[in-house]
Amino acid sequence: MAIKNHILGFPRIGLHRELKFALEDYWSNKITLHDLLNIGKKIRYSNWKSQIDSGLDCVTVGDFAWYDHVLNISMMINNIPSRHQIDKEKLNLDTLFRIARGSKSIKKNCSASEMTKWFNTNYHYIVPEFVHNQEFCFSWKQILEETDEALSLGYTVKPVLLGPITYLWLGKVKGIHFNKLDLLEKIIPIYQEVLAELSKRQVKWIQIDEPILVLDLPKRWKQSFVYTYKKIYTNKIKILLATYFGDIHHNMDIVNILPVNGLHIDLVAGKYDLMKLDDDFNKKFLLSLGVINGRNIWKADLLNWFTQLKFFMKLRKTFWISTSCSLLHTPLDLSLENNLTDFVKSWFSFSIQKCLELSILSRVLNNKLHIEEIHQWIKPIDAYKSSNIINNIAVQKRILQISPDQIKRNSNFTIRSKIQKLNLNLPILPTTTIGSFPQTSDIRKLRIDYKNKKISQLDYDTSIKEHIKNNILQQEKLGLDVLVHGEPERNDMVEYFSEYLEGFVFTQYGWVQSYGSRCVKPPIIVGDISRITPITVMWSKFAQTLTNKPIKAMLTGPVTILCWSFPREDISKENIAKQIALALRDEVLDLENAGINIIQIDEPALREGLPLRKYDWNDYLSWAVKSFQLCSSVVKDSTQIHTHMCYCEFNDIMSSIVDLDVDVITIETSRSDMELLEFFKTFKYPNDIGPGVYDIHSPNIPSINWIEQLLIKALKYIPIQQLWVNPDCGLKTRTWTETSLALQNMITATMNIRKKFFKK
Structure with missing residues (x-):
């Protein structure tokens, strides 16, 4: 009897974000392609060594990506949009980067x-792009090259x-x-x-990820699995079909007849009964059980898993244990952390x-390690x-006292809008930005120096105010209507x-990849939350003293703070979101x-937090919307509440977005050429809306004509009285040159459309 272990994937950014810095250096011509390739190779080698040193039975290869793993497949099958x-x-890394980032080169x-x-x-x-009668070929052989690298070691x-x-499901x-x-x-x-090709290399197993099996699939899509895997199956290499982010009970009729050798299921996110798995799934499958949470940073309760798996061993003599999903979503190494106390650090x-954890668990199950290791x-x-860190009685009491009148505005939008228009005196098609302005090297150095106590609080505040002054000055020069302080x-x-x-x-080093070179460092929620x-307040109030134009204060909402943090697991997400909402409610009132x-x-993150199965949607949307309303509804009718959403499919939750009852919503639409606005042919959004008119993640400067065309398209679906003009996201990642040129074109295009409108 042997219980083997493996993982579904490993972080690819490097121990110290080497991939991020290498990519950005390559894009800015500071290093050569040869340099970039070498850095990628070193990261892969380090990843594999870490897996083996930790006690895994094999290394996972093919999980490395220069930008993202879906784009890897587009490259592999030569699915390159014609404009790129x-x-x-010949297909190369620059092709990949053009697809991901766009290009403004002469070439x-x-x-x-x-x-x-x-x-x-x-x-x-x-997002992959598909066109009619498209042809494909095996043109990008990274999977084979990385397999050869690992085998050579x-x-x-x-x-x-x-x-x-x-x-195919993920593409458009x-x-x-x-x-x-x-x-x-x-x-x-x-x-x-x-x-x-892999079987020629004597590779025994390949993991093929089909996470859409946790979704509610149309009949034809479900049936395509049987057809596809009958075609793909070969007796020369074993296929481990991997599912994650939920359970597949509703698709088991299809899964159980698939011609594959193994099946991975997510026991953390999925609603499975381990004791019934042997009856649920075809006996021919080798089962891979995802028992270690690949999306959170808390220590696993190995004793609980040991107890369950020890019993399961009576039902199946051989199975694998693994992470629930790829470890792409967790930081790399806890041992780097020095700022956390040993007590707190020991939880993670x-x-x-x-x-x-997988190694300890498998070795104890295989009687190669004493169970005392698990107890320790x-x-x-x-x-x-x-711990006394967890509970805050005042917070818990405040949650219990939430009343219905705290989650709705005093008046409806029609009344509020008239009051706000008189109060703010904004033109038709008001122009604004999403909040942040370029985070220059000077700003980053300033924050680091302050954090490291190299400068005083007074010096730091004075310098931040100078950056805010510059942001206001630049916005007034450009002619924006609603200004922001820029978030330096x-x-x-x-x-x-x-x-x-x-x-x-x-x-300090808990970085996770968001996309490409963009990494985030999610905070960890360990206890009850209060402000x-x-x-x-101080920065927004200061910015307002510098201009007669309205300043828009910028907050991050409760659902986004929850979703983009590592949450505690001992209370519900609903409870956490409401705690955050109450803290933000205090901030909103102070700003007003x-x-x-x-x-x-x-x-x-509102759409991101949506459960994958539709029957779970109503419960989530109910508390998510109420959490937002709890922090936003405290204001007077004259205070205008905005929200921003980006890089999500909004159409299927638009009724819940309406329920947020914001005065203005700004959304990302530029990358999809305003495709989202097609939805508004039949759905009349009742409040004001600002569809992003250019993509801030691309170095391209949008032309005046491009923005005019997007605005004309938007006006087909949205009345001009409701339409705002803005970029599709914050500008922190762009340079000042790019920002100024793009915003100037945006404002010029807006003025041109205003003239056309008033001519009529």
Whole structure:
């Protein structure tokens, strides 16, 4: 009897974010392609060594990506949008980066492909684009090259690929409409070729990820699994079909007849009864059980898993244990953290430690390690439960006292809008930005110096005020209508707010990839949450003294702070969201009392937090909307509440977005060429809306004509009295040159449209 262990994937940014810095240096021509390739190679080698050193039975290869793993498949099958192609140019990394980021070079000027969230995570992927009668070929052989690398080092390897059906599901049809599933017949041969090449290398197992099996699938999509895997299956290499982020009970009729050798299921996010698994799933499958949470940083209760798995061993003599999903979503190594107290640090487990958890658990199950190792490992879990850090009676009492009148505005939008228009005196098509302005190296150095106590509080505040003054000056020169202070004091839109809230702790090196070179450092929620002190009031109030135009204060909403943090697991997410909402409610009221008449509460994660199964939606949306209303509804009718959402599919929750009852919503639409606005043909959004008119994640400068065309398209669906004009996201990642040129074109285009409107 042997219980083996493995993981579904490993973080690829490097121990010290080497990939991030290498990518950005390459994009700015500071290093060569050769340098970039070498850094990627070193990261892969380090990842594999970490897995083996932690006690895993094999290394996972093919999980490395230069930008994202969905784009890897687009490259592999030569699915390159025509605008990103250059005649006679061989497929290379620059092709990949053009798809992901767009290009403004003389050689090729093109817009980036659309980007959206990977299921219900904060990871983003580049959306594949499909056209009618498209052809594919095996053109990007990274999976084989990385397999060869790992084999040359003597490792037992398990390559991983995103499955063809999930890949098609995630993509979008462009041009002539057709059923994208019709392309499956042309993609299957490439997967057959990959498996044939891997079998030549004596690879025993390949992991093929099909996470859409946790979704509610149309009948034809479900049936396509049987057809596809009959075609792909070969007796020369074993297929481990991997599902995660939920359970697959509703699709087991299809799964149980698939011609695959193994099946991975997520026992953390899925609603499975371990004791019934042997009856639920076909006996021919080797089961891989996802028992270690790949999306949170808390230590696993190994004793609980040991007890359950020991019983399961009586039912199945052989199975694997693994992480619930790829470790892409967790930081790399807890041992780097020095700022956390030993007591707090002992509660957590990062990627390398999660590999160690699998090793300990499998060795104890295989009688190669004494169970005392498990008892030692879980001691901090009991210590956490009895810690005085967790409970705040005042917060818990306040939650119990929430009343219905706290979650609705005094008047409806029609009444509020008239009052606000008189109060703010804004023109038709008001122009604004989403909040942040370029975070220059000077700003970053200033914050680091302050954090390291190299400068005083007075010097820091004085310098931040100078940056705010410059931001206001630049916006007034450009002619924007609603200004922002630019957020020079903020490191991250979630971490910054969390630093002013009780109940959070923070890491130094807990970075996770969001997309490409963009990394975030999620705070960790360890206890009940309350506001320590006003967070943004001083900076917003100062900015308002510098201008006669309205200043828009910027807050991050409760659902986004929850979703973009590592939450505690001993209370419900609903409870956590309401605690955050009450803390933000205090901030909103203080801003209004300080004379700020426009307050933006960003909720880009509202859609992200949506459960994957539709029957769970109502419960989530109910408490998520109420949490937002709890922090936003405290203001007078004259105070205008905005929210911002980006890089999500909003259409299916638009009724809940209406329920937020914000005065203005700004949304991302530019990457999809305002495709989202098609929805408004039939759905009449009742309040004001600002569809983003250019993509801030691309270095491209949008032309005046481009923005005019997008605004004309928007006006087909949205009355001009309701339409705002803005970029599709914050500008912190752009340079001042890019920002000024883009905003100037945006404002010029807006003025041109105003003239056309008034001519009529």
